[in-house]
Amino acid sequence: MKSWKLIAHAPKETVQAALLAHDEIEEWDYDLVISGREISEDRPQDWVLEGWFPTKPTATQKRALQSLFEGKAPTISVEELPDTDWVSESQQGTPPITAGRFFVHTPDFDPDPDLINFTIPAAQAFGTGQHETTAGCLEVLSAMKSTGMRARSIADIGTGTGLLAFAAARLWPSARVTASDIDPICADVVHTNAELNSVAIGPLPNQVTMVIADGMDDPLLRLRGPYDLLIANILAGPLVELAPDFSGSVAPGGSLLLAGLLSGDQESAVRRAYRRMGFRLVARLERGDWAILWFRRRRLT
Template identity: 70%
Template sequence: MASADTTWKLSAFAPKPVVQAALLAHDLIDDWDFELVIAGREVAEDRPDDWVLEGWYPRKPGKAEKAALAGLFEGTAPKITVEELPPEDWVTLSQHNAPPIRAGRFHVHTPDYPADPDLIDFVIPASQAFGTGQHKTTAGCLEMLGHMKASGVIARNVADIGTGTGLLGFAALALWPRITLTLTDIDPVCTGVVEENAALNGVTMGAGAGEAVMIIADGMDDPLLQVRGPYDLLIANILAGPLVSLAPDFGKAVPPGGHLLLAGLLAGEQEAAVRRAMALAGFRLAARLQRGDWAILWLRRRRAIR
């Protein structure tokens, strides 16, 4: 009998454009089963055109879960394999022994590696939350934050939506030490993860300037998150579909002249959809990075015309 903590993984191997199209189809589904978490990636660095669409489920997947994954593919879906993972957290396992990364002004590493005194250093243990700096979107956001600071951006009130480990919010606090920082995530496990990482990196949890508040919230729909706004810098490294849906709320939360840092979207159709939604909410592109297949966008809220 499987342990209650067992995770099951579904895998579908296909060429890169096919998996990317499936990810885009997933973003357009409003009633997706939130327990079936999916992601796409290249199989290996030396095989950039060979990708796999992976799904993780807390129970042995049945016909419905397999059909949901297969339904993301146009035409005939590739073969879907299912495997039972050990009764340990798969996110944590994937992060063990992860090498340090350098992203612009930042150096991020697990406790297994030494700090870099020449850079802004963060120690982020392998954890149950996303955002250790290993993914190109997180590293790209770190680079863009450094670029924003160097470009003269002044931040006083910052929110990191979908914070995961808290890393991007901590990075903003390192660049602008007197900000009021709000961290949010939909996953309750992130509260303990963020608090642990804050202690490891000398970040004070609290409501004042130079401190961080952690909130469990779905998007922008939380009274405390709304009361603590508006935000002159809002960070959201999540997924393209939620970014499109949240665009009107971001427009309300960021005042004219404020800044928005977005990631979690693939260059191409996903980026175009996100940029259209943000333009309708009053944002214009200030700068763009691309790391691998992922786009990182810095947008500014347009000032009112007098």
């Protein structure tokens, strides 16, 4: 089927700011799928923001893309694409990733017998493993397990595809794992991926329970806390706002894994917020422009 592409060229920081602005819009037209990338390896500061639309985009769709840019927006060009199965094409162009103990791939690739494998279709919600923050979280989870850390109750806030919740369930098979997301669409995505990866859905240990919630605002999430491990790969702003709620949801001595924040000012703001809540930084991983932070809540004296 035919589709169209909207294209905007801008510096790297401008495109990244537009992508973050998009993530904070709750009522976005999700027929318009956007992504950002560098134009070429030898021009790392020159980026392009691309948006795909299933019908010929109107002036409204163009204005929506332009609204993501602060100040004067770059020129938006429109390109008609040939008849193609873009889902299949995107999956074939999505290479597998190895992160810590994990191998994440689309259905087009064979598993790695030496690693923990997850099959996640490329054309899904955020959290396929391709983004630096998701891959970085998988690495830190692997490092946590290597230290001998124990976890009986785990929460993954903003789960997207469910990948990080599944990974935690595999590393700590005796834990009860709760996955949540603010987007109702993610419930079906998580259940589909759980079946695809032989992950049991349910309330028992070695099972994953999925809920739709804004932050920690859910009776089951509150009932299952405090957590030995809480994961949140979302955005810097919500992470700062949720610091008090997360503080009350992590057991003394428990771990907090945060991602979705850019190194620099965003990281500094997040670290300050959680230091005030009684967390200390255990480890930090940097992947690209993104920081992944492992905190531990101080034990009560």
